[in-house]
Amino acid sequence: MLGFSQFHANTDPSTESKQPLSTISVKENTQNTSSVDLENKRYTINELNNQVINVKNEQVVNAAPKKKSAMLNVVLIRQNPELKYGCEVTSLAMVLNYAGVKTSKMDLYRSVRKDLDPLIKSPKGDIIRWGNPADGFVGDMTGRRAGYAVFDQPMIALINQKLPGRAINLTNQPFDRVLEHVSAGYPVVVWTTGDYRLPDRPEGWYHGNQYIKTPLDLHAVVLVGYDPKYVYLNDPLSGKKQVRVGKQQFISSWRALKSRAVSYK
Template sequence: MQVTFGLFLIGGLLFASTVFGVLLYGKLTGQDWFGEPEVLSTNVAYAEDSLNITKKAEVSSPAALTPAPAPQAPVMEKKSSIVLDAPLVFQKPELPSGCELTSLTMLLNYYGVKKTKMQLLPEMKRDTTPIRYNKDGSIAYWGNPNLGFVGEITGSSKGFGIYHTALMDLLQKYVPSAVDLSRESFNKLEDQLLAGFPSVVWTTIDYNVPDNWVIWDSPIGPIQTTFMEHAVLLVGFDEQFVYVNDPLSGRSKQKIEKERFIATWEAMGQQALSYTQAAK
């Protein structure tokens, strides 16, 4: 009796362990041996009508929850060259030292103001401070070009020039939208040209950075400058060159290597006068 009971107990334990093993295997493998098949929803698509499938996709798809990117505006490339047709005016013979006023005359003529350099001459600011020399012949005291034209513009005696600060008033008199672009980057002057506006710019006579600087005292303090100082009308540029109307050489659209020109323009203080569209 005891042996029979023991065999029955052992058999029951073996059956129970077999069932438990089957259940455990089904759980691990995703198969339910005694009920409905268990499926992984990420791998099986149920047969449903197309409308419900679409609705589920709209709700469950991460892409459907992310708004479509806004269309990007096309990138406009900046033009790399332009040359404007501006009138050429000679500073000689009347104004051998008048490159700045003559360049301003070209700018005004291009704008539409029909004035000659000689008509504008009486309206230009002047600093009439008389010149005084040191014993060694160097200039000790003279006018300041930031206040007005220094010296004699007609060549009857020593003349020097005028800077943007003093010439700006005359430009504003005829062009309400005049702008002083001094200390701006050269890219700004290129943008002006692309918009159709030339600029009066300060450089040197030979378009080289000067090595003969001079210093003298003036009514508003010492000034360092050079007698190679010059002004032209900037009318164009491309990747390698700039183009100017030079009132001294009398050349229209004179081509100068860009890096060389920018170096002289920077040496002379990045001075530039122009105007904007507002007044047109």
């Protein structure tokens, strides 16, 4: 959360010797521009506004990672064989276990919200209608039937079930903000693709009157570390821990998947 300094005239008599009201005045001219006399210096209102903007910009810059590199020792959990399409809940199981929560991928599989709208295909095999991953997991996570994914909001609800009031949604935040969270000691579930590159399997279907356009080659992993050139991921599908991926390559895939990221505080 960003904050900024506000200018207030102090009218408390006990502090008047430090900030005499006589040193502060606001003047307006006929061109509707104002100025403030502060400590025998005159500032226009625009100049004061610019100072506020500069403070806010400095705080955005200061939101960059506090450390040049970080690595969290998050225990790896594999999604297979039980959850063929369960990369999101398996990734979250890793994160919650790191937070000290006693849970498992199967517990989260049973608990996560689900969108039960059935898959309807055309005679050619094209998807016509299906669920909305923003509402809950779409399809069958076990792989006995077709399954797809779940997005950030149901995952946030699931984190709050296990850690009440502690869920953090970093979706649509700058990637530096995500890295800052890792720097502070919190692993993050992030959405990418199976090979951490740009998605190349576009698809779309209707959910009620809503048209959902999303790539099929979607994947979720745990961001556990970074350095100046790379990010490090626990991948529940490949079963590899601290996989090293080029930072810029990963950021491109992450942004293509709508910059989704969730964690806890």
